[in-house]
Amino acid sequence: MKQFLVNRDGQVSLAATIVSWGLVALLVCAVFSFAFSELRYGWNWNAIWQYRQKFVQGWLMTVAISAAALLVSLLLGLLTALARRSALLPLRYLSMLYVESVRGTPLLVQILILFYVVANAFGVDNRYLVGVLTLSLFAGAYLSEMIRSGIESIRDSQLESARAIGLTRAQTYRYVIFPQVVRQLVPPLTGQFASIIKDSSLLSIIAVSEFTLNAQEVNAFTYSTLESYLPLAAGYLLLTLPISLASRALERRFHYAT
Amino acid sequence: MRLEFRAIGKAFGELQALRDVTLNVAEFQSLAIIGPSGGGKTTLLRIIAGLETPETGQLSIDGQRLDFSEASLLLHRRSIGTVFQAYNLFPHLTARQNVMLPLVKVHDVAVGEARAIVDSLFERFQLSAHADRHPAELSGGQQQRVAIVRAIAIKPRFLIFDEPTSALDPEMTAEVLDFIAELRADGRNLIIVTHNMGFAREVSDHCLFIADGRVLEEGRSSELFSRPQNPLLVNFLAKVLRY
Numbered sequence A: 001m002k003q004f005l006v007n008r009d010g011q012v013s014l015a016a017t018i019v020s021w022g023l024v025a026l027l028v029c030a031v032f033s034f035a036f037s038e039l040r041y042g043w044n045w046n047a048i049w050q051y052r053q054k055f056v057q058g059w060l061m062t063v064a065i066s067a068a069a070l071l072v073s074l075l076l077g078l079l080t081a082l083a084r085r086s087a088l089l090p091l092r093y094l095s096m097l098y099v100e101s102v103r104g105t106p107l108l109v110q111i112l113i114l115f116y117v118v119a120n121a122f123g124v125d126n127r128y129l130v131g132v133l134t135l136s137l138f139a140g141a142y143l144s145e146m147i148r149s150g151i152e153s154i155r156d157s158q159l160e161s162a163r164a165i166g167l168t169r170a171q172t173y174r175y176v177i178f179p180q181v182v183r184q185l186v187p188p189l190t191g192q193f194a195s196i197i198k199d200s201s202l203l204s205i206i207a208v209s210e211f212t213l214n215a216q217e218v219n220a221f222t223y224s225t226l227e228s229y230l231p232l233a234a235g236y237l238l239l240t241l242p243i244s245l246a247s248r249a250l251e252r253r254f255h256y257a258t
Numbered sequence B: 001m002r003l004e005f006r007a008i009g010k011a012f013g014e015l016q017a018l019r020d021v022t023l024n025v026a027e028f029q030s031l032a033i034i035g036p037s038g039g040g041k042t043t044l045l046r047i048i049a050g051l052e053t054p055e056t057g058q059l060s061i062d063g064q065r066l067d068f069s070e071a072s073l074l075l076h077r078r079s080i081g082t083v084f085q086a087y088n089l090f091p092h093l094t095a096r097q098n099v100m101l102p103l104v105k106v107h108d109v110a111v112g113e114a115r116a117i118v119d120s121l122f123e124r125f126q127l128s129a130h131a132d133r134h135p136a137e138l139s140g141g142q143q144q145r146v147a148i149v150r151a152i153a154i155k156p157r158f159l160i161f162d163e164p165t166s167a168l169d170p171e172m173t174a175e176v177l178d179f180i181a182e183l184r185a186d187g188r189n190l191i192i193v194t195h196n197m198g199f200a201r202e203v204s205d206h207c208l209f210i211a212d213g214r215v216l217e218e219g220r221s222s223e224l225f226s227r228p229q230n231p232l233l234v235n236f237l238a239k240v241l242r243y
Helices: A014-039 A045-049 A052-084 A089-104 A107-121 A127-152 A156-164 A169-206 A211-222 A225-257 B041-048 B070-079 B095-106 B111-124 B140-153 B170-185 B197-203 B221-226 B231-240
Strands: B003-012 B015-025 B030-034 B056-061 B081-083 B159-162 B190-193 B206-211 B214-220
Touching: A045 A211, A045 A225, A052 A089, A052 A127, A052 A169, A052 A211, A052 A225, A089 A127, A107 A127, A107 A169, A127 A169, A156 A169, A169 A211, A169 A225, A169 B095, A211 A225, B003 B041, B015 B041, B015 B056, B015 B206, B015 B214, B030 B041, B030 B197, B041 B056, B041 B159, B041 B190, B041 B206, B081 B140, B095 B111, B095 B140, B111 B140, B140 B159, B140 B170, B170 B190, B170 B197, B190 B197, B197 B221, B206 B221, B206 B231, B214 B221, B214 B231
Parallel strands: B030 B190, B030 B206, B081 B159, B159 B190
Antiparallel strands: B003 B015, B003 B056, B206 B214
């Protein structure tokens, strides 16, 4: 029994790890196989198989949209984090307003307003463009706070040293602040990427043909709800699980580096 | 080198750190600034280092009047070497990279040449074994020695030390003070704020005693320490030398 307890050093044996995982898997399988058997559901995987191409296309679109949104949100987060520290008050307040209003409202509402009101008013009707921008605005607000707290975590004594050796303000950011912020940012950034991937499913409401919308369409064509949504869940896990594992590995690596 | 202060005043909010400091410090090679904590010695040092701007007054170094605009102060800071109490080094860079950074990015020395400069300085000051370590992997004394090497690598006009050993234990203090004494023996110009009176007396040829925002006494260190005149200095020395 003792082998199943994590000791103070946090060390566990391989055997205990395997057996424990086995137990967990057994429990989860038991619960779900019971639930599904009670359902008496007439499975029809053949109907779904015909639409496999749609799943693949939707999945690839989700990957593309999420990757684009990650890049744009990183840029937005960086700019607004700097704006938040700017000496110019209106710029600082704009950044605060952006971060607080985006973090305080549901993404669903943001998508609807930005697409049907804002984009419409400005004559932008490319829903993919609006989709990526909305997702970027959303994630950018969270990244902005991460970057800001990263910058603020740099000790004053380092900024003082940077001044003393004659670095300009720009050089101080370039050679002293950013390298350290980036290092801190890598683990939460990977987590943010996983969030963006899941959040992109909401773009289905403005008919962006991503993974979730494709699954909904297959369901509508085949009336096979579970057969449509189970692959959907698996498809998201296929993306988010490796990212989550990578995030943890990076966290460990940077933890030892300091 | 020579220093001339003319009516220098500096306040931090309510606190008047320096009051109308006017003084010609005669030719010196190594100047120690001593005095009680909060008396204004660090503020004066930071003004000399170009890190702080006085509200009033003028400062001339070697007959050259210092212009307190940010652009000239940047150039001024680049021409001198400053070492603080602690945390001088950037934690994400190795010891070698820390020293190379100002050489390459501020003083436009080619990377290969900068590396050669750093390696020969590390060799000379027994730091070669630590060149590729990050600050967190070095002792406090080693960190300060690397910081001093960074300050001298740029061939500064003079060096400024702000209580360079106050965060160190006695053994490391000796290691760093030996290093500074060696720099003095090399003929470098130094200005040092220190709480270590024995060291101040040994390493400096001139000394300022600052308390309550004023320079209360100045003179050759040999004189000042053996025959202090101002009662506050007499009192101060009696107190700090008691143990």
